[in-house]
Amino acid sequence: MCVGLPMTIIETDGVSALCERRSERRLVSVLLLDRPPVGAQVLVFIDSAIRLLGAEEAGQIDNAVDGLAAACNGEDFDHLFADLINREPELPEHLRPV
Structure with a gap:
């Protein structure tokens, strides 16, 4: 299974960017984006930044990934999906009827 992860651009030359997530650094392509700035949060999928993320959405993705890991380890995870509870x-x- 492949999952896109939020990462923060720490340096870029316009073609590639050094991105960081939780002390992991990775060189990714930014060719699909229109010159993302240093400090921008991007969704990285198979070493390509595929779109810009806002801070709230990046946090929700991080929580979902952490929640899946917690569920696999038999740990409590409800608090990581607070936006979905109740x-x-x-x-x-884009999938809703017109």
């Missing part, structure tokens, strides 16, 4: 599931806007 609400009905919703389709993404």
Whole structure:
């Protein structure tokens, strides 16, 4: 299974960027983005930054990944999905009927 992870750009030359997530650094392509700045959070999938992320969305993705790890280890994970507790599931806007 492949999962996109949020990473922060710490330096870039416009073609590639050195990104960091939790003390892991990785060189990724930024060719799919329009000149993302240093400090930007990006979603990295198979060593390519595929889109910019806001801080809230990056945090939700981090929580989801941590929640999956906790569930696999038999640990409590409900607190990591606080945005989903006590609400009905919703389709993404682009999948909703017109």
